[in-house]
Amino acid sequence: MSKIHLIKSGRVGELRLDNPDKMNAFTVQMLADLEAHLTEIERDSDVGAVILTAVGDKAFCTGADINAWGDLGPADVARFWVKDGHRIFDRLANLSKPTRAVINGHAFGGGLELAAACDVRVMAPTASIALPEAGVGIVPGWSGTQRLMRLLPEAMVKEMALFGHRVKADRALSAGFVAAVDSDPRAVADKLIERALTLSxxxxxxxxxxxxxxxxxxxxxxxxxxxxxxxxxxxxxxxxxxxxxxxxxxxxxxx
Missing domain, CATH: 1.10.287 (Helix Hairpins)
Incomplete structure (x- = not known):
C-alpha cells in the first residue's frame, strides 16, 4: 500500500505523506510513488496548485527511514539513494504549478529538504526543523546543504548541520523560511492556494x-x-x- 497519496479536489492536488508509524519517514517505495505523482500532476492541466501535507501532528517528515539505506554500500548510497532523492525533490521544486507545504510537525533531515522544495511553507507553532544527519554518521543528501543555503542564513544551516540544534517555528518565521506560523497551518495554506487559483x-x-x-x-x-x-x-x-x-x-x- 502506498505511503504517499495524491488526492485531487477541484483544481488542487494534495500530496499526503502517510507513514505515521515511522513519523512519515521516506522509504524507497515512497520516493518512487512521489515521483510518479509529480509526473501525473505536471501533465494534468486541471491541477492548478499543489499542497503537501502529512498524516498526524507530531511529525511532518523525519527524513529517510534508516532501514531503507542503512545496509547500502557507499556506491549504492551515492548512485541511487542520494541521486534519486535529489532528482525527485528537484522535480517537486520545479513543478510548473505553485506548491505549499503544511509543516504540521517536526521536519527533520529529508523532511526539511522536502519542505524546502516547495514554494511556500506554513508551520505549526509546536513544529521544528533540523538537520540531524551527523548524529547517525551521515550528511544531508537531498539538498540540505545546497537549496537550504538559498533559503536560510548560513549560520542557521550550520547550527542545525554542525551542532545538531533544532530551530523552532518562530525562528524559522523570522528567517523567512515559512510564510506563517499558525495553530491551523492547513487552513492558512488553503487560503494561499485559493488566492493562487485566481491568478493566471x-x-x-x-x-x-x-x-x-x-x-x-x-x-x-x-x-x-x-x-x-x-x-x-x-x-x-x-x-x-x-x-x-x-x-x-x-x-x-x-x-
Missing part, C-alpha cells in the same frame, strides 16, 4: 521559472524552457514546421 496559471508558471532562474535553481533548463516557449509562439516556428512537413525550403518572416 501561465503567468504564475513563468514567474516561478524566472524567480528560480535568478536563484540558480535549474537555471539552464529554465532559460531554455522560457526561450523555447517564446519561439514556439512565433510565425517562424510555424513556418519551419510546415516547410519540413511539406518538404520545401522555409520562408521565414522574422515574426
Amino acid at each position: 496559471p501561465r503567468a504564475v508558471e513563468i514567474a516561478k521559472s524566472m524567480i528560480h532562474a535568478a536563484q540558480g535553481e535549474n537555471r539552464g533548463a529554465m532559460i531554455e524552457a522560457l526561450g523555447s516557449a517564446a519561439i514556439a509562439a512565433s510565425d517562424d516556428r510555424q513556418e519551419g514546421v510546415k516547410a519540413f512537413q511539406e518538404k520545401r525550403k522555409a520562408s521565414f518572416s522574422g515574426k
